[in-house]
Amino acid sequence: xxxxxxxxxxxxxxxxxxxxxxxxxxxxxxxxxxxxxxxxxxxxxxxxxxxxxxxxxxxxxxxxxxxxxxxxxxxxxxxxxxxxxxxxxxxxxxxxxxxxxxxxxxxxxxxxxxxxxxxxxxxxxxxxxxxxxxxxxxxxxxxxxxxxxxxxxxxxxxxxxxxxxxxxxxxxxxxxxxxxxxxxxxxxxxxxxxxxxxxxxxxxxxxxxxxxxxxxxxxxxxxxxxxxxxxxxxxxxxxxxxxxxxxxxxxxxxxxxxxxxxxxxxxxxxxxxxxxxxxxxxxxxxxxxxxxxxxxxxxxxxxxxxxxxxxxxxxxxxxxxxxxxxxxxxxxxxxxxxxxxxxxxxxxxxxxxxxxxxxxxxxxxxxxxxxxxxxxxxxxxxxxxxxxxxxxxxxxxxxxxxxxxxxxxxxxxxxxxxxxxxxxxxxxxxxxxxxxxxxxxxxxxxxxxxxxxxxxxxxxxxxxxxxxxxxxxxxxxxxxxxxxxxxxxxxxxxxxxxxxxxxxxxxxxxxxxxxxxxxxxxxxxxxxxxxxxxxxxxxxxxxxxxxxxxxxxxxxxxxxxxxxxxxxxxxxxxxxxxxxxxxxxxxxxxxxxxxxxxxxxxxxxxxxxxxxxxxxxxxxxxxxxxxxxxxxxxxxxxxxxxxxxxxxxxxxxxxxxxxxxxxxxxxxxxxxxxxxxxxxxxxxxxxxxxxxxxxxxxxxxxxxxxxxxxxxxxx
Numbered sequence: 001x002x003x004x005x006x007x008x009x010x011x012x013x014x015x016x017x018x019x020x021x022x023x024x025x026x027x028x029x030x031x032x033x034x035x036x037x038x039x040x041x042x043x044x045x046x047x048x049x050x051x052x053x054x055x056x057x058x059x060x061x062x063x064x065x066x067x068x069x070x071x072x073x074x075x076x077x078x079x080x081x082x083x084x085x086x087x088x089x090x091x092x093x094x095x096x097x098x099x100x101x102x103x104x105x106x107x108x109x110x111x112x113x114x115x116x117x118x119x120x121x122x123x124x125x126x127x128x129x130x131x132x133x134x135x136x137x138x139x140x141x142x143x144x145x146x147x148x149x150x151x152x153x154x155x156x157x158x159x160x161x162x163x164x165x166x167x168x169x170x171x172x173x174x175x176x177x178x179x180x181x182x183x184x185x186x187x188x189x190x191x192x193x194x195x196x197x198x199x200x201x202x203x204x205x206x207x208x209x210x211x212x213x214x215x216x217x218x219x220x221x222x223x224x225x226x227x228x229x230x231x232x233x234x235x236x237x238x239x240x241x242x243x244x245x246x247x248x249x250x251x252x253x254x255x256x257x258x259x260x261x262x263x264x265x266x267x268x269x270x271x272x273x274x275x276x277x278x279x280x281x282x283x284x285x286x287x288x289x290x291x292x293x294x295x296x297x298x299x300x301x302x303x304x305x306x307x308x309x310x311x312x313x314x315x316x317x318x319x320x321x322x323x324x325x326x327x328x329x330x331x332x333x334x335x336x337x338x339x340x341x342x343x344x345x346x347x348x349x350x351x352x353x354x355x356x357x358x359x360x361x362x363x364x365x366x367x368x369x370x371x372x373x374x375x376x377x378x379x380x381x382x383x384x385x386x387x388x389x390x391x392x393x394x395x396x397x398x399x400x401x402x403x404x405x406x407x408x409x410x411x412x413x414x415x416x417x418x419x420x421x422x423x424x425x426x427x428x429x430x431x432x433x434x435x436x437x438x439x440x441x442x443x444x445x446x447x448x449x450x451x452x453x454x455x456x457x458x459x460x461x462x463x464x465x466x467x468x469x470x471x472x473x474x475x476x477x478x479x480x481x482x483x484x485x486x487x488x489x490x491x492x493x494x495x496x497x498x499x500x501x502x503x504x505x506x507x508x509x510x511x512x513x514x515x516x517x518x519x520x521x522x523x524x525x526x527x528x529x530x531x532x533x534x535x536x537x538x539x540x541x542x543x544x545x546x547x548x549x550x551x552x553x554x555x556x557x558x559x560x561x562x563x564x565x566x567x568x569x570x571x572x573x574x575x576x577x578x579x580x581x582x583x584x585x586x587x588x589x590x591x592x593x594x595x596x597x598x599x600x601x602x603x604x605x606x607x608x609x610x611x612x613x614x615x616x617x618x619x620x621x622x623x624x625x626x627x628x629x630x631x632x633x634x635x636x637x638x639x640x641x642x643x644x645x646x647x648x649x650x651x652x653x654x655x656x657x658x659x660x661x662x663x664x665x666x667x668x669x670x671x672x673x674x675x676x677x678x679x680x681x682x683x684x685x686x687x688x689x690x691x692x693x694x695x696x697x698x699x700x701x702x703x704x705x706x707x708x709x710x711x712x713x714x715x
Contacts, residue, residue, distance in 0.1 A: 003097055011545045014064050018163060026618065034600070049572075051550060054070070055067050055085065055121050055128075055130075055132065056069070056122065056129060057122055057616040058070075059087060059121075059130075059284060062399060064090075064092060065084060067092055067095060067153075068092050070225040071083045071085070071092065071094040072094050074134075075094050075095070076096065078096070078137045079136070079137055080094075080096070080134045080135060080136065080137060081096055081135045081136070082094065082095040082096060082134070082135050083123070083132065083133070083134040083135075083139045084132070084133045084134070085130060085132050085133075085616065086130055086131050086133075087121060087129060087130030087131075088106050088130070089596040091685045095714060096137075103213060104568065106116065115134070116134075116135050116136075117132075117133070117135075118131065118132070118133050119131075119132050120132075125497075131339050133441075136440075136526055137457075138423075139401075168431070168440050183242065201507040201636050203256045209693070223330045227485070233522065241267075242524075246559065247539070248562075261386075261700050291350060293642060309492065312665065313358065314356045314357055314358050314440065315356070315357075315358075315359065316354045316355070316356055316463055316465075317354065317355060317356075317359050317362065318352075318353065318354055318469070318584065318587075319353050319354070319357075319362075319387070319396065319588075320346055320350045320351075320353060320387060320587070322359060322362060322363050322366070323344060323363075323366055323385055323387075323396065323573075323587065324344055324346075324369050324586065325363065326363050326366045326370065327342050327343075327344045327370075327385065329367070330342050330370050330371075330374075330383070332365070333375060337374070339379060339380030340374060340377055340380065340381055340382065340383065341380070341381070341382040341383070342382075342384075343382065343383070343385070344384075344385045345385065345386050345387070346387065346590060346672075347387075347388065347590065348590045348591075348592060349388065349439055350387045350587075350590060351590040351591055351592060352465050352469065353387060353389065353394045353462065354394075354463045354464070354465050354466070354469070355440070355442075355460040355461065355462060355463055356440060356441075356460075356461070356463055357395055357440050357460065358436070358440075359519055361436050362436075362465050363468055365433045365436060365437070365458075366385075366396070366398070366567060366635050368429040369398045369433070369456050370383055370385075370398060372428055372429065372430075372454075372456075373399075373400035373402060373454065374400075375402075376400055376402025376403050376404070376453075376454060377401065377402040377403075377535050378402070378403060381400060381401045381402060382401055383399070383400045384398075384399045384400075385397070385398055385714045388457075389462060391462070392461065392470045393442075393459045393461060393462055394459070394460050394461075394462045395457060395458070395459050396457070396458045396460075397455055397457045397458075398455070398456045398457075399453065399454070399455045400453050402453055402454060403450065403451065404448045404449050404451055404452050404453055404454055405446070405449075405450070405454060406446040406448075406449075406450055406451045407448070407449060408449060410446050412452070413430050413446065413450075414430050414431060414434050414444075414446075415431060416431045419427060420463070430444075430446075433677040437458060437460070439463045440460055440461075441460070442460035443458075443459045443649050444456065444458050444459075445457055463694070467576065467581075468469055468566070468572050468576060468582050469566075469581060469582055470560055470573055470580055470581035470582060470583050470591070471592075472592040472594055472598060473532075473583070473591050473592070473593050473594070474591070474594045474595075475505075475507065475528075475532050475559070475593075475594075475596070476530055476595070476596050477503075477505050477506065477532070477595055477596060478505070478506040478507070478508075479495075479507060479508070479530050479531065479532060479708065480507075480508040480509075480510065480530060480531045480532070481498060481507060481509045481510070481531075481532050481534065482510045482512065482521070482531060482532070482533045482534070483510065483512065484512045484513075484515065484533065484534070484535045484536060484539070484546070484549065485513065485534075485535075485536040485539075485562070486513055486514070486536060486538075486539050486540050486541065486542070486550060487536075488513075490536070490562070490585065491511045491513075491589065493588050494509070494511075494534065495509070495511075495590075497588075497589070497593060498514070498593070501593060501595055507595070507597045510537070514539075514542060515542045515544050515549050518549065518553070519549075519552075519553070521551050527553070527554075527555055527558065528558075528642065528643060529556075529557075529558065529643065529646065530560055532558055532559075532560070533550070533555050533558055533559040533560065534559075534560050534583075535549060535550060535559055535560070535561055535562065536561075536562055536563060536585075537561050537562075537563035537565055537571060538563065538564075538565065546561055546563065547561070547571065547575065547578070547580075550578060550580060551578065554577055556578040556580050557579060560578050560580065560581055560582070560583055561575055561580055561581070561582050562582075562583045562585055562588055563582065563583075563584075563585055564584070564585045564586065564633075566582040566584045588650070603648040604647065604648055604650075605631065605647075605648060605649060605651055606648070606651065607631035607632065607633050607648055607649075607652050608625070608630060608631065608632050608633070608652065608653050608655070609632075609633050609634075609635070609641065609648065609652055609653070609655065610632065610635065610654075610655045610682075610684070611634075611635045611636075611637075611638065611641050611654065611655070611657060611660070611666070611669065612632070612634070612635075612636070612655075612656075612657040612684065613637070613657065613659075613660050613661045614657070615636075617657070617684075617704060618634045618636075620704075620706070621634065621706050622634065624709050627704065628706075628708055628709070630708060633648070637660070638660065639674075641654075641669075645673075645676075645678075650677060650678055651679075651680060651682075652680065653680040653682060653707075654678060654680060654681050654682065655682045655684040655702065655707070656669055656670050656681065656682065656683055656684060656685055657683075657685060658683055658684075658687065659685075660683040665685050666684075666685065667683065667692075667697075667698065670695070670697055670698055671697055674697035679699065680699055681697060681698055681699055682698065682699055682700045682701065682702050682707070683695070683698055683700075683701045683702070684702050684703070684704060685701065685702075685703070685704075686703055686704060688702075689701045
């Protein structure tokens with residue numbers, strides 16, 4: 001807003017407020033005038049009642065002329081505008097020349113709602129002898145009111161103009177500094193990197209000229225400094241954001257070859273031990289780098305509640321991924337002790353190990369156990385984490401080859417304040433660990449002996465995986481598996497996992513690195529339940545995410561997201577909306593694989609299938625099937641029919657309407673079914689067979705009536 005406009009609005013607001021207050025004051029005064037007028041009217045009426053006593057005495061003496069003269073005097077003095085005295089069937093009437101014939105104004109009617117006076121003329125015995133009707137003159141009643149109003153206007157008018165002048169002076173005085181300040185603000189806004197000169201100019205010029213805005217000036221100068229600091233912070237955050245994106249990209253690139261290496265190193269029996277150690281150390285180091293980069297990315301892109309670290313709420317967590325992060329953290333933490341080896345042993349049994357825990361507290365417990373193990377190792381040694389369990393519990397075991405603990409001391413270590421072999425130990429780690437683990441329905445126990453190392457086992461109730469998690473990858477015999485990932489290493493993982501199954505179960509495995517290749521393939525091939533898609537979420541350089549690719553192709557029901565970002569709530573929400581499950585990329589090498597053998601024809605139910613786009617036909621066929629005890633499945637479009645074909649015996653009769661809407665002809669759908677091996681095909685149409693072209697793939701032509709009712713010989 002410009003200062004001039006602000007000045008005008010401020011002045012208008014003040015004047016409007018003053019006028020409103022002055023108007024309210026005038027209304028109050030006028031109301032008081034009305035009350036004064038009512039009191040005056042009442043006084044005049046009382047006086048007139050007393051005055052009528054003289055009329056009776058004059059009339060009693062037969063001097064009606066005297067009464068008339070008295071009334072004329074009252075009328076001429078403008079006390080009455082007119083008067084009429086009625087007595088003994090006679091009347092004396094006096095009317096003044098000042099009486100207005102026009103209707104009184106609304107204001108006068110409001111001030112003087114009733115100016116007419118009716119008073120009886122009584123005799124000495126106070127008996128009513130006659131009636132005097134008179135109208136009080138408005139001039140008589142309004143004269144004192146008029147004088148008061150004039151005096152009020154003169155006094156308040158002068159006060160109004162004095163106040164107006166004062167307001168104009170005050171507004172001008174208050175807005176003049178704002179105009180000056182606005183000028184300097186505009187200079188600041190139009191200059192670049194010159195804030196110090198502007199601040200110096202403000203200090204030298206403005207501060208001395210209007211001390212009443214000193215506070216505002218200080219705030220403005222503070223704002224300038226904050227803006228400069230904010231600019232610097234934005235530059236720093238921008239560089240951090242770019243760095244975090246780069247970190248995420250590098251972590252993404254590392255994850256895929258890491259999965260391949262993890263799979264390859266699971267069986268190194270023929271490799272000498274020193275080389276196996278070297279290879280595993282290299283794999284672990286790569287894993288540490290990837291975890292560290294991902295952690296930095298998440299910390300920069302996640303808004304955390306400061307109370308999150310104190311919450312006791314639990315959630316379903318995939319324990320191997322949590323422990324993997326802790327192991328990477330410890331390798332970094334203990335770089336100064338290269339003689340200690342940290343190993344996380346994962347296998348196919350680890351896949352799907354979910355437990356209801358608080359992720360922050362669980363990782364803290366595992367971290368503390370590993371710290372204890374390191375403290376127990378005096379020189380070189382190892383800390384290993386193993387997973388195991390059964391159908392009811394998941395087991396996590398932290399082992400070391402440290403100096404161990406006497407068996408008698410173990411129960412004391414789980415008590416508050418008890419510690420062993422640690423000068424700075426508080427004795428709270430194991431105590432709190434047991435409290436948390438028992439709260440999650442689990443147990444913790446320690447096995448140790450002096451010189452034999454220590455093993456701490458945590459057992460937690462195992463939970464069914466959440467909806468977003470794919471517990472096992474199931475494909476059909478002879479199915480097609482399509483893999484879309486921008487990294488060659490993950491293709492190698494899937495190739496190694498699926499190569500044997502592909503040979504024994506006639507699987508067709510296709511690999512695509514670019515989404516355009518997948519789009520082209522889907523455009524040329526039929527996509528149904530016989531095709532499974534394994535799609536990476538982050539497709540570098542494609543411009544589309546895996547979610548977007550799946551949606552564009554409409555393959556939600558046949559797809560699985562394979563990604564390291566499975567913890568991202570936004571991706572989970574999108575996948576849940578599509579009904580598409582996840583496979584954590586680091587677990588791709590361990591997911592159980594299952595191939596479903598095709599069901600034999602004799603094992604599938606035999607039923608009648610109807611394809612018709614009219615609901616009324618569906619209703620009539622269902623009623624007839626129910627009455628005849630037959631199985632019937634109806635469809636309104638060819639897509640729904642084709643998707644469910646593998647559920648029914650191929651010998652089931654299929655009845656197809658000829659006109660299916662949208663230009664689709666029933667004989668064309670029947671031809672597609674015939675090509676897929678279906679032979680019991682019928683056209684359910686009202687047309688005669690002679691009116692149709694030759695259709696050798698059609699077994700018969702029936703009407704709209706259910707065939708087992710109209711022509712049972714078809715069966």
